[in-house]
Each structure stands twice: as C-alpha cells, then as structure tokens.
Amino acid sequence: xxxxxxxxxxxxxEYRARLARAQARMAMSGISALLxxxxxxxxxxxxxxTRFWESPTRPWFLVVPAEGDPVAVIPSIGAxxxxxxxxxxxxxxxxxxxxxxxxxxxxxALAEAVPPGEWIxxxxxxxxxxxxPLADWEALKHRLHDxxxxxxxxxxxxLRMVKSEGEIDRIRAACDVGTxxxxxxxxxxxxxxxxxxxxxxxxxxxxxxxxxxxxxxAGAAGAGGYGDVISPATDAPLQAGDVLMLDTGLMLDGYxxxxxxxxxxxxAGPAVHDAHxxxxxxxxxxxxxAKPGARAADxxxxxxxxxxxxxxxxxxxxxxxxxxxxxxxxxxxxxLLEPGMVLTxxxxxxxxxxxxxxxxxxxxxxxxxxDWLTKPATHLPELPL
Amino acid sequence: xxxxxxxxxxxxxEYRARLARAQARMAMSGISALLxxxxxxxxxxxxxxTRFWESPTRPWFLVVPAEGDPVAVIPSIGAxxxxxxxxxxxxxxxxxxxxxxxxxxxxxALAEAVPPGEWIxxxxxxxxxxxxPLADWEALKHRLHDxxxxxxxxxxxxLRMVKSEGEIDRIRAACDVGTxxxxxxxxxxxxxxxxxxxxxxxxxxxxxxxxxxxxxxAGAAGAGGYGDVISPATDAPLQAGDVLMLDTGLMLDGYxxxxxxxxxxxxAGPAVHDAHxxxxxxxxxxxxxAKPGARAADxxxxxxxxxxxxxxxxxxxxxxxxxxxxxxxxxxxxxLLEPGMVLTxxxxxxxxxxxxxxxxxxxxxxxxxxDWLTKPATHLPELPL
Numbered sequence: 001x002x003x004x005x006x007x008x009x010x011x012x013x014e015y016r017a018r019l020a021r022a023q024a025r026m027a028m029s030g031i032s033a034l035l036x037x038x039x040x041x042x043x044x045x046x047x048x049x050t051r052f053w054e055s056p057t058r059p060w061f062l063v064v065p066a067e068g069d070p071v072a073v074i075p076s077i078g079a080x081x082x083x084x085x086x087x088x089x090x091x092x093x094x095x096x097x098x099x100x101x102x103x104x105x106x107x108x109a110l111a112e113a114v115p116p117g118e119w120i121x122x123x124x125x126x127x128x129x130x131x132x133p134l135a136d137w138e139a140l141k142h143r144l145h146d147x148x149x150x151x152x153x154x155x156x157x158x159l160r161m162v163k164s165e166g167e168i169d170r171i172r173a174a175c176d177v178g179t180x181x182x183x184x185x186x187x188x189x190x191x192x193x194x195x196x197x198x199x200x201x202x203x204x205x206x207x208x209x210x211x212x213x214x215x216x217x218a219g220a221a222g223a224g225g226y227g228d229v230i231s232p233a234t235d236a237p238l239q240a241g242d243v244l245m246l247d248t249g250l251m252l253d254g255y256x257x258x259x260x261x262x263x264x265x266x267x268a269g270p271a272v273h274d275a276h277x278x279x280x281x282x283x284x285x286x287x288x289x290a291k292p293g294a295r296a297a298d299x300x301x302x303x304x305x306x307x308x309x310x311x312x313x314x315x316x317x318x319x320x321x322x323x324x325x326x327x328x329x330x331x332x333x334x335x336l337l338e339p340g341m342v343l344t345x346x347x348x349x350x351x352x353x354x355x356x357x358x359x360x361x362x363x364x365x366x367x368x369x370x371d372w373l374t375k376p377a378t379h380l381p382e383l384p385l
Numbered sequence: 386x387x388x389x390x391x392x393x394x395x396x397x398x399e400y401r402a403r404l405a406r407a408q409a410r411m412a413m414s415g416i417s418a419l420l421x422x423x424x425x426x427x428x429x430x431x432x433x434x435t436r437f438w439e440s441p442t443r444p445w446f447l448v449v450p451a452e453g454d455p456v457a458v459i460p461s462i463g464a465x466x467x468x469x470x471x472x473x474x475x476x477x478x479x480x481x482x483x484x485x486x487x488x489x490x491x492x493x494a495l496a497e498a499v500p501p502g503e504w505i506x507x508x509x510x511x512x513x514x515x516x517x518p519l520a521d522w523e524a525l526k527h528r529l530h531d532x533x534x535x536x537x538x539x540x541x542x543x544l545r546m547v548k549s550e551g552e553i554d555r556i557r558a559a560c561d562v563g564t565x566x567x568x569x570x571x572x573x574x575x576x577x578x579x580x581x582x583x584x585x586x587x588x589x590x591x592x593x594x595x596x597x598x599x600x601x602x603a604g605a606a607g608a609g610g611y612g613d614v615i616s617p618a619t620d621a622p623l624q625a626g627d628v629l630m631l632d633t634g635l636m637l638d639g640y641x642x643x644x645x646x647x648x649x650x651x652x653a654g655p656a657v658h659d660a661h662x663x664x665x666x667x668x669x670x671x672x673x674x675a676k677p678g679a680r681a682a683d684x685x686x687x688x689x690x691x692x693x694x695x696x697x698x699x700x701x702x703x704x705x706x707x708x709x710x711x712x713x714x715x716x717x718x719x720x721l722l723e724p725g726m727v728l729t730x731x732x733x734x735x736x737x738x739x740x741x742x743x744x745x746x747x748x749x750x751x752x753x754x755x756d757w758l759t760k761p762a763t764h765l766p767e768l769p770l
Contacts, residue, residue, distance in 0.1 A: 008619070008620075049617055050615045050616060050617060051600070051602065051603060051615075052601075052603065052615035054600050054601040054634060054707075054708045055601075055707075055708050055709040056512050056513075056514070056707055056709065057512050057702065057709045058698075075698060076698060077614070077615060077698055078613075078615060080612050080613035080616075080739070081613055081615060081616050094698045095698050096511060096512075096698065096699065096713050096715065097717070098511065098717045098718070099717070101511065122519060123519075124519035124520040125518055125520055126442075126481060126483065126486065126518055127442050127481075127518070128441075128518050128519070129441070129514065129515065129516045129517060129518060129519070130515065130519055131514045132514060133509055133510055133511055133512070133514060134507060134508075134509035134513070134514070134515055134536075135509040135536060151519075151520060196597070199597070200592045200593070200596070200597070201592075203588075203592050203598070203599075204589045204592050204593065207585045207586075207588050207589050207592075208585070208589065211585070212581070212584070212585070212617070212618075213588070213599075213602075214588075214599075215436070215439050215600070216436050216437075216439040216440075217436065217598075218435070218436060218437065227465050228463075228465035228466055229462070230435045230436075230437035230462060230463060230466060231435060231465075231466050232434055232435060232436065232597070233597075234393075235393075249439060313443075313460060313461060313462055313479045313480050313481065314481065317442065322439075322440075322441055323439045323440050324440040324441065324442045328442070330481065332482070332483050332484070333483070354465070
C-alpha cells in the first residue's frame with residue numbers, strides 16, 4: 001500500500017456518471033457490452049493514466065457491461081496502477097504471452113457480460129481503431145462465435161464529445177500553461193537560432209510553466225508564411241522577416257490544450273499582416289457561431305466565409321483527452337453543438353503556393369454561447385531582431 | 386520549394402535497401418503488396434517523421450508492392466512533408482471525409498499492385514495493430530473481395546529487428562543524451578522536491594541535452610523500492626531514504642533510447658544495496674549471453690538465473706523507432722539473435738510486496754558479441770540529502 005495518494009485525477013463519482021451515461025445509451029442500442037482497447041477509451045471509464053501506452057507490445061482491454069462495473073483485463077505490469085483506480089475487477093496475465101496474450105481472459109469477461117446471441121459493441125467509425133493484433137481479434141471472434149460483434153453505435157464518440165466541468169477545468173489549465181509558455185517566447189526565438197533549438201526550448205518553457213508532458217509540438221518558419229503545419233523542426237536558423245508559428249499540444253493531468261501562435265521576426269509585411277488579421281476575424285466569426293443548437297458545419301461556414309476553406313482539411317475540431325477529437329469543423333459535419341463541447345477554431349489562409357498562415361484558439365460551448373479557454377490573440381506579435 | 390533542406394534523416398539508399406529486403410521476403414512469401422497503417426511502419430520505408438500521429442483523426446496508408454516503389458495514400462495535410470521524402474507516388478485527399486476517408490484511393494492503389502486472387506499482407510501478429518477504423522477495414526475488404534487479405538508473414542517484424550548502422554548511430558546518440566541528462570540529476574532531485582517536479586525537470590534536462598522530444602518518462606520513488614514502473618508522478622515529495630528511479634524513452638531524429646537509473650537519497654540500506662548489485666550482475670550476465678546465434682530466451686535465462694523472473698513480464702526487449710519492439714526477453718521467445726539487433730536488458734527484483742527495483746541498459750548485437758549503447762551503471766549513486 002503506497003501511502004502517497006495521488007492528488008490529481010477524478011473521484012469515482014466522475015467515472016460512475018460516465019458509466020451511467022454509457023449504460024443508458026447501451027440499453028437504447030441493444031448493446032450488452034462495450035469492448036475498449038485504446039488509451040483514451042480505457043482511461044475514460046477508469047482514470048488509468050500512464051505514458052506506458054508508448055510501448056506497443058501489450059494489449060489492454062476494458063469490458064463495459066450493460067449493467068454493473070467495468071472489468072479491466074490488462075497485463076500484470078499495469079495491475080498495481082489500475083488497483084489505485086476505482087475499478088475493482090482487474091484480471092491480469094503476464095504479457096507478452098505468445099500463446100495467449102489475454103484472449104482467454106478477455107473472452108471469459110465478455111462471455112460473462114454478454115449472453116449468446118447478444119451484441120458486443122466495438123468503436124468502429126471515424127477516428128477510432130482497434131488496438132490489438134488482427135490475428136487476436138479474429139481469434140476472439142472465433143472464440144465467441146455465438147456472440148455478435150458490431151459497432152458501438154457511436155456511443156463513445158457521443159459521450160466523449162461533451163466534457164464535464166472537471167474536464168473543462170483541466171483543458172483550461174493546460175491552455176493557461178501554453179499561454180504562459182508563449183509569453184516567454186522572446187527568451188528563446190531570435191534570428192540565427194535554429195528552428196530545432198526553438199522547438200526544444202519551447203518544450204522546456206512549457207514544462208517549466210507546469211506541463212506534465214509535451215506530446216505534440218509542430219511549427220514552421222518562413223518568409224511570408226510556411227509550407228505545412230505538421231513538419232518537425234530543421235536546423236535551419238530563423239531569419240529576419242520570417243513568420244514563426246508554434247502549435248502545441250501539451251498535457252496537464254491527462255488533458256490537452258491545442259492552439260498555436262504566430263510571431264513576426266521584425267516587422268511583418270502587409271500581406272502577412274492582412275492575412276493574420278483575417279484569421280483573427282475568422283476566429284471571432286467562428287466563436288460567434290459556436291452556440292448550442294448550431295451545427296459543427298455552421299462554425300465551419302462562418303469561418304470559411306472570411307478565410308476560405310483550408311488546405312489542412314478542416315477549420316477546427318474537438319479537444320480533450322486527445323489532441324484532436326470529434327467533431328470536425330467541415331461542411332459535412334452536422335454534429336449539433338451542446339454545452340460542454342470543447343472545440344478548437346483553426347482557420348488557415350494560403351498566401352501563395354507553399355506559403356500559408358494558420359491560427360488556432362480553444363473554446364467551450366456554454367448554454368448561451370461560446371467561452372474562451374485560451375486568451376485569444378489580438379494581433380501578430382513582433383519579436384525583436 | 387523550401388531552400389532549407391533538413392540535415393537529418395537518411396538518404397534514399399537507406400530506404401531502397403529496406404525496400405529490397407522487404408521485396409525479397411515478399412517474393413518468398415507469395416505476398417503481392419504490404420498494406421501498412423502505423424507510424425513506424427510508414428516511416429520505415431519513407432522517412433516520414435512527424436508528431437502529427439498524435440492526432441487520431443486521419444488514417445495514413447502505405448502500399449509496398451512486390452515490385453516497384455511504395456505508394457503513399459495520405460491526407461492532404463501531409464502531402465507537403467511526404468513530398469520532401471524519396472517517395473514519388475503520393476496520392477492524397479482532403480481528410481476527414483465522412484463519405485470516403487481514403488478508401489477508394491487505397492483500394493485503387495492496392496488493385497494496381499495486386500492482381501485478383503493474389504495476397505495483400507497486413508501486419509497481424511504480436512505488437513501490431515491496424516490503425517484505421519474497423520468499418521473502413523471491412524469496406525476495403527469488401528471492395529477488394531477478389532483479392533486475398535492475410536498476415537504479412539512476420540516480414541515487418543523480421544526486417545525491423547535488425548538495425549542498419551545509421552539506425553544504431555541514432556539510438557546510441559539518443560542514449561548519450563539520456564546519459565548526460567542523468568548525470569545532471571543532482572541539480573533537480575533532493576528531499577522535499579515533489580516527484581512530479583522531478584519528472585518535469587528531468588524532461589527539461591533531456592531537452593537541454595539535445596533530445597528532440599521526450600515521449601516516455603516513467604519512474605517512482607519509495608523507501609526500499611517502488612510499487613510499479615509505469616506510474617505517472619504524484620506531488621508526493623522525495624524523502625531521505627527513498628530509492629528514486631527514472632526510466633526514459635527520449636527521441637532523437639526518430640529513434641529512441643530506453644533505459645533507467647536508480648538513485649538513493651542518502652545512504653542505501655543493505656537490502657537495496659544488495660538488490661541493486663544483483664541487478665547489475667544480471668545485466669552483465671545478459672550482456673555476455675547476447676551473442677549471434679543465441680536466442681532471446683537464452684539472454685532471459687542468463688539474467689533470470691541471477692535475479693529471478695520479473696513481475697513486469699519480461700527482462701528486456703527490442704528498441705528502435707519505438708520504445709519497445711520485438712523480440713521479448715522471455716522464456717518463450719526463440720528469436721535467433723543477429724548482428725544489428727538492439728536490445729534492452731531490464732532485470733527486476735522484488736524486495737517485498739509492492740517494493741521492487743528495476744535496472745535497464747541498451748545494447749547492440751555485433752558479430753562477436755554485444756556492445757553497449759548506454760554507459761552501463763557501475764553502482765547505485767547516492768544523492769546528497
């Protein structure tokens with residue numbers, strides 16, 4: 001028994017509320033159990049937070065029955081940590097096991113929760129995947145050939161899109177860390193500094209300001225804009241006249257922020273200045289459109305009317321336990337916005353072939369409209385030469 | 386055209402050599418194309434390096450035909466970065482697309498490479514998963530119903546286990562960064578400092594010493610050992626008499642190190658001291674056993690003879706583009722060791738229930754035996770009180 005209890009995370013009531021919402025939807029969908037295999041899905045119901053998912057070796061399973069509490073079927077290396085959660089039914093084996101890497105245990109847990117002829121729901125739609133070997137998936141279906149496997153009816157997507165106040169608090173706290181790190185950018189960015197060095201130093205600033213971990217950092221620099229928004233940094237030095245963009249997904253207590261800032265090294269030219277102004281206007285238009293009852297597509301159209309569509313494929317997205325979550329701000333997304341949804345507004349403008357600007361802020365939908373989670377940018381800051 | 390070419394990564398010859406080895410094995414296995422969907426699999430043949438995989442929204446596909454060059458079927462957001470690689474056939478679409486998220490493009494690319502009645506190989510065994518929605522996977526198989534889908538015959542596992550000199554150089558460089566960061570631990574760890582603060586500061590040290598990114602950091606502290614090796618840090622302060630363990634997977638140019646160090650806050654008691662000495666002996670025994678022609682299981686047995694089996698399920702593993710890779714150092718793994726394989730040696734000892742010590746070093750198999758990639762620990766360092 002470790003006497004140093006963690007001061008973070010949620011109490012059991014948060015997870016019981018999530019479970020109750022899931023089970024209500026499972027009853028409506030005729031699903032007798034959910035089978036979950038990915039980090040955010042398992043954590044959503046258990047609070048099981050570890051960076052060990054970085055190791056692809058071992059599968060992890062959570063069975064969420066239509067009635068009763070979840071059953072964790074996990075490698076023994078995780079049993080000690082899972083035992084600190086509210087989950088009481090933890091079944092573990094010494095993984096990796098080349099003969100049977102948890103499949104017998106998992107099949108037993110599913111068989112207990114799902115009578116023959118009934119449905120096991122597995123997240124199968126957009127933005128999901130099944131984190132287990134395909135051969136084991138086939139073996140599981142064969143083992144439980146008298147049960148039915150099908151999609152989860154979008155239950156996980158629907159549940160996770162609407163955040164609790166505790167989740168919103170954590171996302172806001174992550175945004176605050178990012179804001180403080182961006183405020184210190186002049187300490188690390190000036191002409192002659194390699195972009196890779198700026199990336200390293202910015203991650204250090206984020207940690208120094210309280211981030212637990214910086215899973216995502218992208219960015220770019222170039223005269224009159226940059227070529228893409230997902231590249232790693234090169235050793236090329238920053239130059240006077242560059243626009244520098246950094247886009248961070250740092251994590252605090254298991255939740256992400258995801259926003260970027262642009263900086264001009266010295267005075268910005270009129271084209272960059274105008275484009276950045278237009279991006280801020282587009283964000284404001286998206287903010288105004290992001291109300292309960294509007295659709296994700298409405299927010300997209302409000303921004304696209306000002307900045308056009310985007311080369312990156314969308315103008316924002318959900319945010320929470322993952323860097324990007326449903327919905328997508330695209331014309332085809334008719335998700336109805338509800339209080340508690342957290343979104344990024346991420347318009348982009350192409351100034352020339354291979355020269356774009358992207359700006360991103362984070363918001364939460366409230367009863368009466370949107371609230372900022374980031375402190376929205378008001379201008380293009382200039383870094384001294 | 387960006388005039389600032391990246392100074393990192395590999396030239397096309399590295400990827401052509403990997404492709405040739407893959408195609409030789411595909412010919413032997415009767416596989417007409419590999420379908421790859423995960424970050425390391427795609428990067429292995431393309432060099433496509435981005436932290437954007439942190440976003441689960443979009444699928445990414447690589448088709449490796451039995452003859453000719455790979456075809457990248459990827460979201461348009463990645464086309465600019467992929468075009469900087471040696472890959473010339475890049476097919477992209479604006480993702481997310483709720484009607485068709487790349488499946489038509491992917492089916493076309495596969496159909497071109499694979500005549501009806503022939504096999505498409507998909508990694509399906511241990512430590513793999515398919516990173517695409519299950520519903521899209523079913524749709525793809527339906528679309529290509531006259532082609533055969535099956536496992537990849539272990540080709541990806543076999544290829545990736547043996548590293549090139551360029552890969553080994555990068556892993557060694559990552560280990561060197563970790564070594565320098567551990568050498569500075571006295572700057573950040575002393576009684577009274579919360580473990581979470583040590584975690585943040587250690588990541589900053591790793592970045593300051595040249596890490597691109599710190600995807601993995603685990604650790605623990607406790608009197609007489611710790612309870613597990615995958616937990617996140619709590620705000621509990623370090624105490625005199627604790628054993629502090631930090632286990633880092635930092636990344637440099639796309640390759641990981643993975644090793645840990647233990648520290649005693651003040652003098653260690655005899656039980657901790659003896660256990661740590663036994664762990665170092667076990668590592669030396671594993672190192673001596675890790676020769677070409679030996680099996681992974683032989684290295685396991687050499688270490689287990691000294692420290693016993695491990696609660697974490699194995700005594701080491703492969704290492705490279707991922708924090709953990711095949712093989713596993715367990716009794717059941719009969720992988721023949723070959724020159725170029727990179728392994729971690731990771732023995733553990735339980736001192737009491739909930740009190741263990743784990744030690745980890747990284748090695749590479751050479752023609753005549755193992756070489757160190759880390760500078761192996763020689764004693765349990767004592768941090769001043």
